[in-house]
Amino acid sequence: MPKILIPCDGSDNALRAVRHAASVAKQRSDVQLELLYVQDPMPLKVHAAFSLQEIEQMQADEAGRVLQPARQILDAEKVPYQFRWRAGTPAGEIARHVEEAQCDAVIMGTRGLGPVASMMIGSVAIKVIHLVKVPVTLIK
Secondary structure, three states, X not given: OOEEXXXXXXXXXXXXXXHHHHHHHHHOOOOEEEEEEEEOOOOHHHHHHOOHHHHHHHHHHHHHHHHHHHHHHHHXXXXXXXXXXXXXXXXXXXXXXXXXXXXXEXXXXXXXXXXXXXXXXXXXXXXXXXXXXXXXXXXX
């Protein structure tokens, strides 16, 4: 069963990718969708003030809040999915998740920067393309 990863940060571009992935999943009933939210690691000051369980709960709460619109889209389309979250740099964590979860493809939104801006600034999508060994579909 092919597994498609949808990195989602809650942006309009990411939600367009979720809609596209839902349409793919509806065309092929054997596709598994997996939403992933990558958040910045907590600053050291936060680690000193809270227990590991409290930090994990705060991260899980944030992931739930950010992924809620994407989950509503998939629920409305009646498309089954899993959702996960990780902390770290987005491109690196997406690539790590692709490998660990044995994803077969990635569908992700992009801000649609022009070629010069993308080269100078770089983007998560471009970094992911270079880091993973599976097909990546970018949704603008």
